[in-house]
Amino acid sequence: MPRSSAIDHRVSLNGTSDAKPMRGERAMTIKGSTRLYAIIGDPIAQVRSPQVFTERFLASGIDAVLIPAHVPVDRFDQVVPSLLELGNLDGLLVTVPFKSRMVAFAQRLGTAAQAVGAVNALRREADGSWSGDMFDGIGFVRGAERKGKRIRGRRVVLFGAGGAGSAIASALAEAGVESVDIIDPQVHKARSLVERLTLLFPNCRFNFAHSVTGPFDMVVNASPIGMQPGDGLPVPIPSLDRSMLVGDVVIRDTPTALIELAMRSGCHWVDGRDMHGGQVESITTFFASTSRAPIPAPGESVQPV
Numbered sequence: 001m002p003r004s005s006a007i008d009h010r011v012s013l014n015g016t017s018d019a020k021p022m023r024g025e026r027a028m029t030i031k032g033s034t035r036l037y038a039i040i041g042d043p044i045a046q047v048r049s050p051q052v053f054t055e056r057f058l059a060s061g062i063d064a065v066l067i068p069a070h071v072p073v074d075r076f077d078q079v080v081p082s083l084l085e086l087g088n089l090d091g092l093l094v095t096v097p098f099k100s101r102m103v104a105f106a107q108r109l110g111t112a113a114q115a116v117g118a119v120n121a122l123r124r125e126a127d128g129s130w131s132g133d134m135f136d137g138i139g140f141v142r143g144a145e146r147k148g149k150r151i152r153g154r155r156v157v158l159f160g161a162g163g164a165g166s167a168i169a170s171a172l173a174e175a176g177v178e179s180v181d182i183i184d185p186q187v188h189k190a191r192s193l194v195e196r197l198t199l200l201f202p203n204c205r206f207n208f209a210h211s212v213t214g215p216f217d218m219v220v221n222a223s224p225i226g227m228q229p230g231d232g233l234p235v236p237i238p239s240l241d242r243s244m245l246v247g248d249v250v251i252r253d254t255p256t257a258l259i260e261l262a263m264r265s266g267c268h269w270v271d272g273r274d275m276h277g278g279q280v281e282s283i284t285t286f287f288a289s290t291s292r293a294p295i296p297a298p299g300e301s302v303q304p305v
Contacts, residue, residue: 080098140167179206221256
């Protein structure tokens with residue numbers, strides 16, 4: 001069997017691939033001592049993290065790989081506890097639909113994870129415990145800023161009140177948006193998020209909405225709608241104009257219906273690749289760090305990272 005090489009499947013932060021290694025570049029050999037990281041989700045075929053992070057490990061001289069792990073939704077409670085028991089597993093990335101459910105497995109949470117009640121990265125500490133944090137929000141904001149797009153002062157319509165939506169709403173408030181209208185078919189989830197964020201960010205106006213109404217100049221899809229080829233828009237959207245900023249967290253080889261609408265309307269846009277690229281460095285730093293905080297005793301609250 002040919003030797004496994006991270007270079008053979010290079011993917012840059014903007015999602016483009018380069019299948020041929022450059023002369024003189026070092027190929028990776030997976031050994032018995034190689035440390036494991038994994039990304040879990042359902043589905044999992046769409047993720048880019050295995051290529052991106054494995055290449056970063058290689059470039060940094062770290063003997064580690066990140067693998068995709070398809071965890072069916074109905075097997076989550078059986079699979080995840082066993083996965084975390086692997087002795088050579090040092091970290092996890094978490095994608096749809098498990099970001100909220102994985103909070104229960106972290107003994108310590110970072111500030112963003114505590115604010116939104118979800119994680120998209122966990123690391124194993126030296127004592128065997130797990131720390132988690134959420135990077136989707138800062139990743140989205142940094143992805144937009146890397147494209148030179150203004151965030152401050154915008155009036156946002158956000159689809160999705162799950163882990164990614166909660167993190168993005170929080171990060172947008174920190175970045176200085178004027179308001180965020182949150183739309184989600186699970187009304188109780190959206191209302192709960194509005195209440196929680198209103199307390200955390202009193203200078204930003206949060207509202208629950210059933211549809212796109214009122215003035216807005218930024219639209220963000222943080223729901224799974226768009227992952228499948230036949231998916232349309234999350235909800236009907238009025239006409240867009242060139243001054244608007246449109247974002248979609250979904251990572252696909254072709255534009256989602258929302259990004260296609262933004263392109264046709266001449267809008268600036270940020271997609272899932274931009275968000276992913278915006279959080280890679282933060283997650284890499286998180287994986288490289290360790291916490292010395294004590295593990296909470298049974299019955300105590302989860303400690304901050």
